[in-house]
Amino acid sequence: MADEITLEVARYRPELDSEPVMESFQVPLREHWAVLDGLTYIKDQLDGTLSFRWSCRMGICGSCGMTVNGEPQLTCATFLTDYAPGPVRVEPLRNFPVIRDLVVDIGDFMDKLPTVKPWIVRDVQSPVEQGEYLQTPEQLDEYKQFSMCINCMLCYSACPVYSLEPDFIGPAAIALAQRYNLDSRDEGASERLGVLSSPEGIWACTFVGECSAACPKGVDPAGAIQRYKLTAATQAIKGLLMPRSRR
Amino acid sequence: MSGTYQRPVALFWWLERRSYLLFVLRELSSVFVAWFVVFLLLLVNAISDGAASYERFANWSGHWWVVAINVIAMLFVLLHSVTWFALAPRAMVIKLRGTRVPPPAIVAGHYAAWLLLSAIVAWVVLR
Amino acid sequence: MTRFHDVIVIGGGGAGLRAAIAVAETNPALRVAVISKVYPMRSHTVSAEGGAAGVAAPDDSLDEHAYDTVSGSDWLCDQDAVEAFVAEAPREMLRLEHWGCPWSRQPDGHIAVRAFGGMKKMRTWFAADRTGFHLLHTLFQTALSYSDIVRYDEWYVTKLLVDDGRAYGVVAIELATGRIETITASAVIVCTGGCGRVFPFTTNANIKTGDGMALAYRAGAALKDMEFVQYHPTGLPFTGILITEAARAEGGWLLNKDGYRYLQDYDLGTPTQEPVLRNMELGPRDRLSQAFVHEVEKGRTIDTPYGPVVNLDLRHLGAKLIDAKLPFVRELCSKYQNIDPVTELVPVRPVVHYMMGGVHTDIRGATSLEGLYAAGEVACVSINGANRLGSNSLPECLVFGTRAGRAAAVFAGRYGAAVPSAVIAQGRDEERRLTQELTRHSEGHERIADIRTEMQTTMENGAGIYRDADSLVKAADRLEELRLRYEHAAIDDHSKDFNTELIALLELGFMLDVAQSIIACALRREESRGAHQRTDFPARDDERFLAHSLVRRQPDGTSQVTYLPVTITRWPPGERVYGR
Numbered sequence: 001m002a003d004e005i006t007l008e009v010a011r012y013r014p015e016l017d018s019e020p021v022m023e024s025f026q027v028p029l030r031e032h033w034a035v036l037d038g039l040t041y042i043k044d045q046l047d048g049t050l051s052f053r054w055s056c057r058m059g060i061c062g063s064c065g066m067t068v069n070g071e072p073q074l075t076c077a078t079f080l081t082d083y084a085p086g087p088v089r090v091e092p093l094r095n096f097p098v099i100r101d102l103v104v105d106i107g108d109f110m111d112k113l114p115t116v117k118p119w120i121v122r123d124v125q126s127p128v129e130q131g132e133y134l135q136t137p138e139q140l141d142e143y144k145q146f147s148m149c150i151n152c153m154l155c156y157s158a159c160p161v162y163s164l165e166p167d168f169i170g171p172a173a174i175a176l177a178q179r180y181n182l183d184s185r186d187e188g189a190s191e192r193l194g195v196l197s198s199p200e201g202i203w204a205c206t207f208v209g210e211c212s213a214a215c216p217k218g219v220d221p222a223g224a225i226q227r228y229k230l231t232a233a234t235q236a237i238k239g240l241l242m243p244r245s246r247r
Numbered sequence: 248m249s250g251t252y253q254r255p256v257a258l259f260w261w262l263e264r265r266s267y268l269l270f271v272l273r274e275l276s277s278v279f280v281a282w283f284v285v286f287l288l289l290l291v292n293a294i295s296d297g298a299a300s301y302e303r304f305a306n307w308s309g310h311w312w313v314v315a316i317n318v319i320a321m322l323f324v325l326l327h328s329v330t331w332f333a334l335a336p337r338a339m340v341i342k343l344r345g346t347r348v349p350p351p352a353i354v355a356g357h358y359a360a361w362l363l364l365s366a367i368v369a370w371v372v373l374r
Numbered sequence: 375m376t377r378f379h380d381v382i383v384i385g386g387g388g389a390g391l392r393a394a395i396a397v398a399e400t401n402p403a404l405r406v407a408v409i410s411k412v413y414p415m416r417s418h419t420v421s422a423e424g425g426a427a428g429v430a431a432p433d434d435s436l437d438e439h440a441y442d443t444v445s446g447s448d449w450l451c452d453q454d455a456v457e458a459f460v461a462e463a464p465r466e467m468l469r470l471e472h473w474g475c476p477w478s479r480q481p482d483g484h485i486a487v488r489a490f491g492g493m494k495k496m497r498t499w500f501a502a503d504r505t506g507f508h509l510l511h512t513l514f515q516t517a518l519s520y521s522d523i524v525r526y527d528e529w530y531v532t533k534l535l536v537d538d539g540r541a542y543g544v545v546a547i548e549l550a551t552g553r554i555e556t557i558t559a560s561a562v563i564v565c566t567g568g569c570g571r572v573f574p575f576t577t578n579a580n581i582k583t584g585d586g587m588a589l590a591y592r593a594g595a596a597l598k599d600m601e602f603v604q605y606h607p608t609g610l611p612f613t614g615i616l617i618t619e620a621a622r623a624e625g626g627w628l629l630n631k632d633g634y635r636y637l638q639d640y641d642l643g644t645p646t647q648e649p650v651l652r653n654m655e656l657g658p659r660d661r662l663s664q665a666f667v668h669e670v671e672k673g674r675t676i677d678t679p680y681g682p683v684v685n686l687d688l689r690h691l692g693a694k695l696i697d698a699k700l701p702f703v704r705e706l707c708s709k710y711q712n713i714d715p716v717t718e719l720v721p722v723r724p725v726v727h728y729m730m731g732g733v734h735t736d737i738r739g740a741t742s743l744e745g746l747y748a749a750g751e752v753a754c755v756s757i758n759g760a761n762r763l764g765s766n767s768l769p770e771c772l773v774f775g776t777r778a779g780r781a782a783a784v785f786a787g788r789y790g791a792a793v794p795s796a797v798i799a800q801g802r803d804e805e806r807r808l809t810q811e812l813t814r815h816s817e818g819h820e821r822i823a824d825i826r827t828e829m830q831t832t833m834e835n836g837a838g839i840y841r842d843a844d845s846l847v848k849a850a851d852r853l854e855e856l857r858l859r860y861e862h863a864a865i866d867d868h869s870k871d872f873n874t875e876l877i878a879l880l881e882l883g884f885m886l887d888v889a890q891s892i893i894a895c896a897l898r899r900e901e902s903r904g905a906h907q908r909t910d911f912p913a914r915d916d917e918r919f920l921a922h923s924l925v926r927r928q929p930d931g932t933s934q935v936t937y938l939p940v941t942i943t944r945w946p947p948g949e950r951v952y953g954r
Contacts (some may be wrong), residue, residue, distance in 0.1 A: 014250045014871050032612045044823030048866035048875045055579040058615045058706060060507055061416040077709060097251035099550055100872035105251055110413070110527070118515040120474040128468040134483030140476055147476050147508065151415050160267055163256050183474060207334060208270045226338035
């Protein structure tokens, strides 16, 4: 195994640059080093001006999503040795405005998330003194997969629809809406229908499927969206045929 | 902030990744599905107008460029079917007695149905 | 520029979000701001794996949970706080359940519980082995439904504004733009988590730099029990990534290099095939970590390029159980060690994990400064005393987050929006100071990373699992040197847009304060109790030290340690017995 590997890192300093510039760094090529370890080495030892987000370094906080050799990845979960002999090209996540270097603005997602009401909606919350709402392991399995989203934004980065139509609510937000729709304790499906079946909702999705391919947690947002298309379509037809019946 | 940077979307964004190219081709394939529908309607129309009309249609269909279009269309329709069959399990979550039907079974089901329908049509046409 | 909110919560993790919701529910007329240096879903609560304890089963009782916690703490906890905690924990966790938390279930739909270290009965609720992740995301998503909660995402608090013994707000930097603002409030709740990054090998995320502890300390609040640092027995060797205690609760074994379950040599019971509560691998974390050190001394551990390790054996649990109850463990081992725990042994070693000590609070979450509250790992109530039991920290965030939120809401409601002009002036001064710091450090010559690494090594050597006066004095001297060198730390990054180097510099300053307070308390406590083990004072000394260390910053920058007696209600100090 060689001693070192080259990291080509995108730099963007708004005060200086009109667009990102690539800069090369040599970092040690160690067996257990993730790409993130290479980046922290650069920051600690070579160039303190490199800005990037990271926190847990174990693939659960969702901070460190970046584009590595053209693919959206969690940099804490991909290893330098996987790219040897290199070079490894590290760029900010696509489809988001770049604030600085490898840091992107995910404000759009943060704004869209509340619109799908990602919380338990119920007419009446029974008092906790009465104990838990019963939910069997089978009922838990219905939505469990969609609850695994770490909000890492790799799916938005991979989605060509999101790049072409920035108003698209996006894979993670819809998957989270489905997580609640399918939760046996929730009663809010009708409240979410409007937002989800709007033009910026599920119908903007053309099932490219890249979101699910990019997802590091196996959430399968594409599956969530397609399943919901079936639900929304059924609701629409029901609404047409039986306009007066309660949903 | 001084100014965020928005990477412009390339005109040929769909050439950047194999998966995007496949996606665009898949979407394009619906055009060829539409073509086959039109072709079939023309065929039915030609038959209903009598033997001479059908002769003319058959001759026209034999032109090299019509054959070429139809061959290309058939490839696209095959692509269309294969890609959509592969995606079917993602949209169809079927539960039999509590357990989820495994995705390969759903795909297999689609191919089986396709084969069956094709067999029926072939039998009708060829007998 | 100045803004005002009735209540400011610093930190958007389990405790912070729960506190914000509590404020909103206690008094919907109040506007509460959550200021976090990261987006809330990145808070370190997200990494918690094993579970959250709360009495649920009919054969369990609050008294038993309390006793396990009291004895687990080596009698250093405040028993009134523990009694309140065990009573409120189940309710809080049911509230989370009502908010959608996907707790794992029994076949009949009731909440499932599992065993955990130091607990005599099975009372740990869990969401597979990603409990903290599910808890945090449930809280975050629920908080979105409260319109009174305003969020300042990626704002870094640099100073608590205090006048005449009362807290009135903060000064914070907006990371994206570098803009510095004074944000005033009637009450402030600190929920910034622990300080594991003061040590070199930790389960903690990059963001756990003890910010809130240092902020409170500098503002004049007392810190408590800082010497009690928890080493979790099972962290992966290079990264320090946590392998949850649940792995042992489900039946995992710890083996030394001879394949021997060595814990039986350390008064932790006799090995059995199935796990027995409060026995062997289900003993308390401090005792397990200490056992490891002895194994190293005896030469019975395995040497690796990343230090000595022992093995965690999960092979006898089977793939089905591991995939059902420990899927994340399997994922982590596979990804970060290239090991499948179903068929292979997992190398592990003790790793800094949790800070029992923190900002001194009473059982309502109030600190020694008026208007300043604290909850979660940053606080020390104390319910964890000298050693925390696994699965007590998540309910701690919920119970005391709620209490602090309620208390802060009542306080803010009573005192209204008046903020003294002295506070605004302080804010201006801090804004100026920060700008000057940036300029000053541009001419520095020491690398931030070098000072940080040396601080971490100093802490590991001086205040590791075993300490003595010599190592502690050396550490104290070293930290003094590092503080002086810190003044000359260099910043390469002079920009305003997302300057993470400035943040790293400020975090390092906070960490040095926290490190200093840990050493000061450890030096003064001349006994061994729980996680604080002095080789020169190997016995527990209830006569002199059945008390909390309180450390306060003096005007000259040094720290002064005093003692506050522990509150005993129903469990007089006894012997900590495990395995018998």
